[in-house]
Each structure stands twice: as C-alpha cells, then as structure tokens.
Amino acid sequence: MKGHFFINFMIITTILCILTGLLWDYAARTGHRRLLLFADLVLSILSAVGLAHYEEIFPSLAASGWDGLYDWKAMAGLIWLLAAILAFPCLLLVDAFSLPFRTRRRRRRRRRRRGGVSRRTFLKGAAALLPAAALATSGAGNLLGERDLDTTYHLLKYKNLPDYLDGYKIGQLSDLHMGLFFSPRRLQEAIDAVAAQGVNRLEITGDLIDELSLLPQAQAIIAANADRFPDGIDFCYGNHEYYRDFDAITAMLEKTPVRILRNSSFRASRGCGQGLQGCRGRDGRSFYIVAADYSFARGDSAFAAEREEYVQKALDGVPEDAFVVMLAHHSAFIDEGFKHHIPLTLCGHTHGAQFAPIGPLVTALGFKYLRGMFQHGEYRGYVNRGTGHWLPFRVLCSREASVFELRKQA
Incomplete structure (x- = not known):
C-alpha cells in the first residue's frame, strides 16, 4: 500500500x-x-x-x-x-x-x-x-x-517430454509483495517449502517486493538460498516492480544469482540434459525457459496485441521442437501459451481473488484464468494464488507455493 x-x-x-x-x-x-x-x-x-x-x-x-x-x-x-x-x-x-x-x-x-x-x-x-x-x-x-502457506504439488505428464526431463521438478513463487504484512521471515519459509520438495529450479513470477526498505533483506535471503536450486532461479517482472522502483529492484536482483528474463529466453539445456544438474538422456531436443514482460496496454485488443508481441519476442530463436516453460505475471498470457503450443505457462497476479466467494465476480471482471490449473490439449497454464499479499485477508484461498513434476507419459 x-x-x-x-x-x-x-x-x-x-x-x-x-x-x-x-x-x-x-x-x-x-x-x-x-x-x-x-x-x-x-x-x-x-x-x-x-x-x-x-x-x-x-x-x-x-x-x-x-x-x-x-x-x-x-x-x-x-x-x-x-x-x-x-x-x-x-x-x-x-x-x-x-x-x-x-x-x-x-x-x-x-x-x-x-x-x-x-x-x-x-x-x-x-x-x-x-x-x-x-x-x-x-x-x-x-x-x-x-500465516498459512499451502505447498501444492502437480504431476504433469507429457507424451513429447525429453527423456532427460522425466522427473524434473520446478518450483514457483509469485506475488510475494514483501512489505507491511509479508516479512523476510515469510520469504524464507516459502523458499524452504519449495526446496523441501527437491525442486531442480525455482521460478518467481513477479511482484516480489513492495517496501523498498526490505531490499537488503530480500537480497540476503535470495543469495543465501540460491544454491538450494541446482539449476538456478529465474525471474519475470510483474506490475508492482514498475509501481515501486523498477531500477532499484532490478539492481538488487542483479546482485544475486537470479536470472532475470524480460521478453527473452534462456536455453537451460541444449539437449541430452547438458547444462542441467543430475539430468542425462539421449533426447537431443533443447529445454528453454522464456518470460514475457508485464503488459500495461489499455483495451482488450491492444492488450492481446501486446501480449502476442511480447511472447513472440520471448520465443525468438527458440527451436520449434524445444520443450518450453514460459513465465508471465498476468494470467491472460495463458492464452498465448496455448496458442504457441507451450507445454507449461506459469503465472500469478490474481492472488486467486483471496476471498473465494468473490471469485466468480473477479472472473466476470476480466480475469479468465483466476487460479489453479488450466489445460488445452497437452498444454497447461497455471495461476499461482499468490505466495504473499499486500493485504493479508484470505478466506478459502490460502497463500501458495507451487511445485510441478514433469513426467513422460507412456
């Protein structure tokens, strides 16, 4: 606030x-x-x-x-x-x-x-x-x-999953909003929750911090815990990074091992598990993490057009046969994930409405994807309910740390 x-x-x-x-x-x-x-x-x-x-x-x-x-x-x-x-x-x-x-x-x-x-x-x-x-x-x-944090676990099966990603685990934190009612201690608890599941990499999908006075504590906690995620920590921007101080938050993250992605991609493996810790296989297809920036476009048409532009930039240079995980703060990007046949799109922003009874109203106001898992064919999109909050009031919609395990479908 x-x-x-x-x-x-x-x-x-x-x-x-x-x-x-x-x-x-x-x-x-x-x-x-x-x-x-x-x-x-x-x-x-x-x-x-x-x-x-x-x-x-x-x-x-x-x-x-x-x-x-x-x-x-x-x-x-x-x-x-x-x-x-x-x-x-x-x-x-x-x-x-x-x-x-x-x-x-x-x-x-x-x-x-x-x-x-x-x-x-x-x-x-x-x-x-x-x-x-x-x-x-x-x-x-x-x-x-x-107080309450729910660690949700999702087993995702894909027919075309590269063999070296069979059993690969991805953690997600989103919308922490470190500030008046979300302390550094809660950040540590959230990191502990996903690390305890043995995840290979951690994704943070925006809105990390609201009170800039907590930047030093956030930096210290992230840096101290980075080695608990063998394949690193990836980050995409949310709207609150722009509202608070984009440059200050970026400068803090750049002092940590966090990889910042903004309408760009990162080749996590060029194939056969190369570049990944403890992952080996014979499949030569590559594995990419891509991320789209937050869109502030006004109007449905402009918003959809800018989302498409951002996703195309993020996918530029990514091979068509690559296995892709996309990060985007706004849950509307799930539409682009489905359109571009992206196996998994991770989002946040909605906080799951926080007060579950108003969920249908929030959906009617324009949040097509409010919380949880959505599927189109073999492609999935997930909306994290928010690991934190800027106001703590929640009813039947607890805070969430998400874990996704990829499995090859027989």
Whole structure:
C-alpha cells in the first residue's frame, strides 16, 4: 500500500465503517445511535491512523533489523476496517428486506407476533449478529491469511517430454509483495517449502517486493538460498516492480544469482540434459525457459496485441521442437501459451481473488484464468494464488507455493 492508493483505501474504509454503523443501527434499533456512531468513528479513525503510522515507521523498523511479522496494532486496525467492508453489503440487504415490514400497520404486526417470530424480528436478530460474524471472518481471514502457506504439488505428464526431463521438478513463487504484512521471515519459509520438495529450479513470477526498505533483506535471503536450486532461479517482472522502483529492484536482483528474463529466453539445456544438474538422456531436443514482460496496454485488443508481441519476442530463436516453460505475471498470457503450443505457462497476479466467494465476480471482471490449473490439449497454464499479499485477508484461498513434476507419459 503506497501513495494515493493507501490514502484512498483509508478514506473509503473509514466512510464504510460509518455507513455500516448507520445500517446496523437502523436494522437492530439500538436506541443509542449517537453513542454508536461516536464509538464507530473513533475506532475507525484510530484504525486508519494506526495503519498510516505503521507504514510511516516501517522503513526505520526494517533498517533497525526488526524481525516482526507485522505490527499487532496495525493488524487490529485492518481487521476492524475490513470487517466493515464485509458487513456493509449484508446489512444493506437486511435493511432493504426489513423496510417493507416497518411500514405495515401495527395491528398486522401484533397478529404476526401472536403466531410466533415475525420476519421483521428475525431480520432484526440477524442484523444484530452480522457485526460479530464480520469481525470473526475478518480476524480469521487476516490472521490465517498472513500465516498459512499451502505447498501444492502437480504431476504433469507429457507424451513429447525429453527423456532427460522425466522427473524434473520446478518450483514457483509469485506475488510475494514483501512489505507491511509479508516479512523476510515469510520469504524464507516459502523458499524452504519449495526446496523441501527437491525442486531442480525455482521460478518467481513477479511482484516480489513492495517496501523498498526490505531490499537488503530480500537480497540476503535470495543469495543465501540460491544454491538450494541446482539449476538456478529465474525471474519475470510483474506490475508492482514498475509501481515501486523498477531500477532499484532490478539492481538488487542483479546482485544475486537470479536470472532475470524480460521478453527473452534462456536455453537451460541444449539437449541430452547438458547444462542441467543430475539430468542425462539421449533426447537431443533443447529445454528453454522464456518470460514475457508485464503488459500495461489499455483495451482488450491492444492488450492481446501486446501480449502476442511480447511472447513472440520471448520465443525468438527458440527451436520449434524445444520443450518450453514460459513465465508471465498476468494470467491472460495463458492464452498465448496455448496458442504457441507451450507445454507449461506459469503465472500469478490474481492472488486467486483471496476471498473465494468473490471469485466468480473477479472472473466476470476480466480475469479468465483466476487460479489453479488450466489445460488445452497437452498444454497447461497455471495461476499461482499468490505466495504473499499486500493485504493479508484470505478466506478459502490460502497463500501458495507451487511445485510441478514433469513426467513422460507412456
């Protein structure tokens, strides 16, 4: 969270907190509207100020060697603000349904009472429970979302896989967003998770870091762990590299063994397993890692055209019979992977929506490939749910480190 986005986020969530308080008072009829709104306003302002203060002091904390996962006061404020976002649409629906019952005559309401619990009473009770449910969901979603990491394992079988790649393992990390709620300790844990699976190489598909004060720690961790991946670490750019400081992040990565690919390719093996650690075979076909840059083109046609341009640049000079793994931050590049018959395309960017119930909405808004594995014939595309986050709130969509094992299909 930086700049205008952070300011807008604070303003919008604070306003939503006030509106949520009004909606809840209307539904629950507390009789203490002024006190409720005053408490709501105070808590919302304290939460926003606490988050803003945490962001302001974070660089000095990082420079001092602080190894905390996050600031508890900032996390509490975030839980409060996001609870209001969760409760707002639910209370809006409850109030909309309860409004007609409030306009009915008193005599008809009394008759309903004699017959049992009225619908208005039921809605009032439901409204009273919503704030507690929203706080519980926000608390669990933020705390578990920050903590839980799922290491997913995928066995991929290919008829035309070069024999020397049979059993080859590739790890993927994506969208770490090192910053306020994703510490260097979490980066180390993610690297440990994929290294424990015995992967041959690691792919990082963009959005590595948000808080530039963490660049020294990121550099130290990557450099210290690089030899755990015998065939190296490859990296492609995401949109946040451009948003934060492209040159500073690039300079940091260039001080590590990481191989940066930008609309370019790397011949990992010229055939028979040459250039790969512990891989030998008789198949003379080559193995390439290619990567496309992030496209900022506006409009569907321009976006598709620029994606195609980037992929063609990345594939320039790659033999047609080569086995190719493509890296691209935006999941839309899976279309180009299928079009160019690329066996495996690894992407991120979507975070899997983080809040699973809104997944269909996110897909409808233009993310055709939201999370998980997609297949077209023998060609696959995978969207990592995000190893990190810039906000930790996750429900039924945990953080992810991915491992892919290539196997030759009989």
